[in-house]
Amino acid sequence: xxxxxxxxxxxxxxxxxxxxxxxxxxxxxxxxxxxxxxxxxxxxxxxxxxxxxxxxxxxxxxxxxxxxxxxxxxxxxxxxxxxxxxxxxxxxxxxxxxxxxxxxxxxxxxxxxxxxxxxxxxxxxxxxxxxxxxxxxxxxxxxxxxxxxxxxxxxxxxxxxxxxxxxxxxxxxxxxxxxxxxxxxxxxxxxxxxxxxxxxxxxxxxxxxxxxxxxxxxxxxxxxxxxxxxxxxxxxxxxxxxxxxxxxxxxxxxxxxxxxxxxxxxxxxxxxxxxxxxxxxxxxxxxxxxxxxxxxxxxxxxxxxxxxxxxxxxxxxxxxxxxxxxxxxxxxxxxxxxxxxxxxxxxxxxxxxxxxxxxxxxxxxxxxxxxxxxxxxxxxxxxxxxxxxxxxxxxxxxxxxxxxxxxxxxxxxxxxxxxxxxxxxxxxxxxxxxxxxxxxxxxxxxxxxxxxxxxxxxxxxxxxxxxxxxxxxxxxx
Amino acid sequence: xxxxxxxxxxxxxxxxxxxxxxxxxxxxxxxxxxxxxxxxxxxxxxxxxxxxxxxxxxxxxxxxxxxxxxxxxxxxxxxxxxxxxxxxxxxxxxxxxxxxxxxxxxxxxxxxxxxxxxxxxxxxxxxxxxxxxxxxxxxxxxxxxxxxxxxxxxxxxxxxxxxxxxxxxxxxxxxxxxxxxxxxxxxxxxxxxxxxxxxxxxxxxxxxxxxxxxxxxxxxxxxxxxxxxxxxxxxxxxxxxxxxxxxxxxxxxxxxxxxxxxxxxxxxxxxxxxxxxxxxxxxxxxxxxxxxxxxxxxxxxxxxxxxxxxxxxxxxxxxxxxxxxxxxxxxxx
Numbered sequence: 001x002x003x004x005x006x007x008x009x010x011x012x013x014x015x016x017x018x019x020x021x022x023x024x025x026x027x028x029x030x031x032x033x034x035x036x037x038x039x040x041x042x043x044x045x046x047x048x049x050x051x052x053x054x055x056x057x058x059x060x061x062x063x064x065x066x067x068x069x070x071x072x073x074x075x076x077x078x079x080x081x082x083x084x085x086x087x088x089x090x091x092x093x094x095x096x097x098x099x100x101x102x103x104x105x106x107x108x109x110x111x112x113x114x115x116x117x118x119x120x121x122x123x124x125x126x127x128x129x130x131x132x133x134x135x136x137x138x139x140x141x142x143x144x145x146x147x148x149x150x151x152x153x154x155x156x157x158x159x160x161x162x163x164x165x166x167x168x169x170x171x172x173x174x175x176x177x178x179x180x181x182x183x184x185x186x187x188x189x190x191x192x193x194x195x196x197x198x199x200x201x202x203x204x205x206x207x208x209x210x211x212x213x214x215x216x217x218x219x220x221x222x223x224x225x226x227x228x229x230x231x232x233x234x235x236x237x238x239x240x241x242x243x244x245x246x247x248x249x250x251x252x253x254x255x256x257x258x259x260x261x262x263x264x265x266x267x268x269x270x271x272x273x274x275x276x277x278x279x280x281x282x283x284x285x286x287x288x289x290x291x292x293x294x295x296x297x298x299x300x301x302x303x304x305x306x307x308x309x310x311x312x313x314x315x316x317x318x319x320x321x322x323x324x325x326x327x328x329x330x331x332x333x334x335x336x337x338x339x340x341x342x343x344x345x346x347x348x349x350x351x352x353x354x355x356x357x358x359x360x361x362x363x364x365x366x367x368x369x370x371x372x373x374x375x376x377x378x379x380x381x382x383x384x385x386x387x388x389x390x391x392x393x394x395x396x397x398x399x400x401x402x403x404x405x406x407x408x409x410x411x412x413x414x415x416x417x418x419x420x421x422x423x424x425x426x427x428x429x430x431x432x433x434x435x436x437x438x439x440x441x442x443x444x445x446x447x448x449x450x451x452x453x454x455x456x457x458x459x460x461x462x463x464x465x466x467x468x469x470x471x472x473x474x475x476x477x
Numbered sequence: 478x479x480x481x482x483x484x485x486x487x488x489x490x491x492x493x494x495x496x497x498x499x500x501x502x503x504x505x506x507x508x509x510x511x512x513x514x515x516x517x518x519x520x521x522x523x524x525x526x527x528x529x530x531x532x533x534x535x536x537x538x539x540x541x542x543x544x545x546x547x548x549x550x551x552x553x554x555x556x557x558x559x560x561x562x563x564x565x566x567x568x569x570x571x572x573x574x575x576x577x578x579x580x581x582x583x584x585x586x587x588x589x590x591x592x593x594x595x596x597x598x599x600x601x602x603x604x605x606x607x608x609x610x611x612x613x614x615x616x617x618x619x620x621x622x623x624x625x626x627x628x629x630x631x632x633x634x635x636x637x638x639x640x641x642x643x644x645x646x647x648x649x650x651x652x653x654x655x656x657x658x659x660x661x662x663x664x665x666x667x668x669x670x671x672x673x674x675x676x677x678x679x680x681x682x683x684x685x686x687x688x689x690x691x692x693x694x695x696x697x698x699x700x701x702x703x704x705x706x707x708x709x710x711x712x713x714x715x716x717x718x719x720x721x722x723x724x725x726x727x728x729x730x731x732x733x734x735x736x737x738x739x740x741x742x743x744x745x746x747x748x749x750x751x752x753x754x755x756x757x758x759x760x761x762x763x764x765x766x767x768x769x770x771x772x773x774x775x776x777x778x779x780x781x782x783x784x785x786x787x788x789x790x791x792x793x794x795x796x797x798x799x800x801x802x803x804x805x806x807x808x809x810x
Contacts, residue, residue: 040506044677046495047487047507049628079673081720083697090676140681180577270720272669272729275597276626 001237004064006229008158008194011211012171013149014181015127015189016041016059019463021092022126022148023050029418030187034132042146044088049178049276052077055103056148057280059180060124063150066297067119067176069104071287075124076279081270085140086129096271098279100150106174108166117167120153144188148209150180156195156206161225165218168192176323176362184362185217192221198232207232214250224250228257244294270388315343316461318351321418322361325350337375345375349389353396370395374402384396386459387411413462420469423456424449428477435477446470478556478610479521481549483528485561485592486601488512488630495592496528499678499704501685509590510625511559511601511618518617523555530638530706531594533671536664536768537708542759543570550576550604557605557614560694563595563667565771568783571604572790577807579611582797583778584629586615587622594629595670598775608784608807612636615800627796634809645752646803655739660765662739663772665719665732672716675709687725747779747795751802757783757790770784784808 020365021028024041041048052204064071078096104119129145152171158164172183192215197207212228215221222247228248235241248257261267296304298320305316319325325346332342350371355364356394374395376392378388383406391411395398406412427449428435453466482488486496488553494500526546529535543551546558547570560567562580567735570577580586580602588599601609607614621635680686680700687699704708719728747753755770758759771792774781779794784807786793795803 043682046500046677047505047590049511049589049593049625051624051629081673081676083676083679085679085681088677088682090679091673270673270717270722270725272673272720272725274629275670276593316593323537430576472707 001214004198004229004233004236005201006159006163006198006225007206008196008225009156010152010154010158010167011193011195012152012154012163012168012174013127013193014063014171014183015192016056016124016148016150017179017181018053018055018059018148020053020055021055021146022053022124023146024048026146028147029202030189032143034139035143037143038145042088043142044090050274052277052280053148053300055126057100057282058286059148060122060150061120061282061287062178063175064101064104065199065287065291065294066178066180067101067104067106067122067152067171069101069119069122071101071282072098074098074279074281075100077124077274077277078271079274082267084128084435085138086142086145088129088142088145092126092128093274093277094151096124097273100282104152106167106170108163108170110160110162110166114174115157115163117163118155119155119225120155122152123148124150125149152298156197161222163477164194164225165222168218168400173321173323177296177298177301177326178294182323182362184360188216194221194225194228196225196228197231198229199238203288210243210257211247212250213247213260216252216419218253220250221223223252223255224257231257248333286400298323298326309339311339311343315347315439318347319343324362324364326443328366328368328371332372332375335369335376337372338379341375341379345371351393353393355396364396367395367399370399370402377402377406381413381462382406383411384413384460384462386463388453411460413460417469420453420457420461420466421473423453424466424470424473427452427456428473433435435474438474446474449474478560478614479523480515480557480614480669481526481555482509482512482531482559483546483561483790485528485532485594486512486559487590487592488522488525490794491525492633493525493592494527495531496706497530497678497706497709499675499680499685499701500592500683503684503705505590508603509559509592510587510622512590514618514620515559515614520614522615526558528560529566529737530563530677530709531592531671532563532566533594533708534566535708536564536764537711542573542623546604547571547574547576549608556610557603559618559665560602560604561591561594561599562602563598563600563775565768565775567602567604567755567769568771568781568792569759570784572785572792573759575790577605577608577611578783579604579605579608579615579804580774580781581615581619581634581800582629582780583775584627585619585631585634585664585780585797587618587625587628589622589624593674595667595775596674597670598667600775602781608782608804609809612804612808634800635654636798636801636804638801639808640751640802643752643802643806644750645754645806646746646750647754648756651746651750651753655735656769657770658735659739659772659776662732662735663768663776664715664765665728666736666776668712668715669720669729670716672720675705675713678704681702736776743773743777743779744796747799751799752793752795752806754786755792755794757792 026037026039041111076098077093079091081091099121106117119335127144127147129142175181195213197209199207215224235243247260249260250257289437291303302316302320305311377383391402434445484493486509489508489717525613568578580600586601594700602613605611620632634795685704687703690696772792780800782793
């Protein structure tokens, strides 16, 4: 068999983190009841005119900055015509002729080292609504209609699924840290279409390209790429199927891609300039203002953590992978807690929480004030670590207040050494054989005694204190 | 003053169908800014009159020299009617019927609440008997509105300053460059925008929906075929054609370039002179050619006034900022 190379370009749609929609003042928030966030403008009624959302343009500028792109001095909007019930006006307002930026560059890192992915352009556009099919009828929900997006179009620079995933991870970090988007794939605020073709290794001409849509997770993207590349290679090798330029829908359950429409019946979108929205001048001053207000990037945060805060590279990497974890980190630091404790609590305790399936750490919703009070109670030895872990889970699931909870459930640490000594004395008396084994050098027995003691105190004793007393009393026994 | 509006201008909680079956029973959720301003100024709203579909003109069937809108004034039902007259139909009929039709320059009156037809040319205008009344109404309805992003910055307009010395030129006294091209340029651009703006009438959300549709395609096809009139349908097809990928450069884009050349030429001409006087005719035989007479103001963003001058029906056009000079020609005393 010949050796093949996969060539891919990506179109990534990212919903901008604005409060309102791109051309009207309706809320752009996710998760409302159907058609709750709809007005005459986004419902496509006559007489309404689009007014561009300044914040959306600013987030577009921010996206341009973090992707090292060349910002267009005067941007404009265009209309893209097509009929579908989820598109209320019968056209989508997007940018074709003067997008927010061009010629960007994103550096990725894979097992093969570092590589630059070049971007063709980023443009701002409005999202479409959503169709709900049930019981033989189709209903339309316009909540998402006109929610602002940026579409990030890369050049065909990708050669492996690993590169694609590394790029998506990098984009997510860049954009979420810059506050451009929350980039949640499962809520559809980050979506990705993959343009894929294969060619014999060493050749330069592109093969027949297909575009795949509808991948809702990183792992689905990986599977889709593997499947589609193999389909192309099989077609070239065996001639069992003729490859045509087309759009395909990925069905993750079936593990297959299906043809949606091919080039022959591809829609002509009949783009033309939108004369309701005047061209917008993006001045250098404006760009600098946006740049100055950009939050700290993941890269800068990492540098600060490993530098002045002396956090290990491994831990810093874990925390800076998620915008949410960084926010929690900053919130805990603001409470004046020691760096070491903040890091341990995030990396070991928070990350071992059961947060449910299909959720990422970007979804962790936890009251940082309560988390901080939990940590400081542990540090002050008001409670021990085991109790603290249990309370952490409750803070996460039920938002309980640690202080109240400890008081109400009498979980305060037993610091009365006399009481602990009494328990240990009794244990020694009840388990002469074990004492004997200990004396003979069986270290495991020590753990047995610690466990018994902790159990007797209902887990409330300070394990360190227990160990000290136990070691002394066993030696004395 | 008492006024009416063509139903392509919208009034909240009122059925506004724009003269189209596709908006059968459509209750407007909003009011046009022009309407709000008139009401706020104490003018009394009497009701809506039905225009030709969305206020455009039919190029493919005979049109009488007057319609219900003209009658509303001729019969004294009200003092003025607010209209949207992209195709020059109201101007033409007003002039030949001895009435006045005034429209400010593009961007002086808010387009909010007009059923959009040709977005780059939609202008609210005033049909009335006396120019003085029309000027007062124009002053009332014009001025920046934050709901329309394509307006000029001026908050308030004053057209009252009379001008004794007006440099007016007649069409036969100057070189009317590109004149033969005006209908083609106008119709290309107008059709593209009309086609796009009427996409929203699809039978899905509001207005007319064809009964017993079998699938989505049938819903679109039949609702639009049964709901939209011939002229909108033809303009839609022309619009689709000129915007199609393979035609865009040679049709739409070329028309845009010509629009710029036409505008540049006539802006220069009307910088030199104040007002250009064109003969207003209701029927010059060729309907498509007739369009040329009225395409200058919408294509160039000029203000226009149709009236009787020296006993003859005319249309006057001028650059924004020279309205008071132009109006001086058609007011008495």
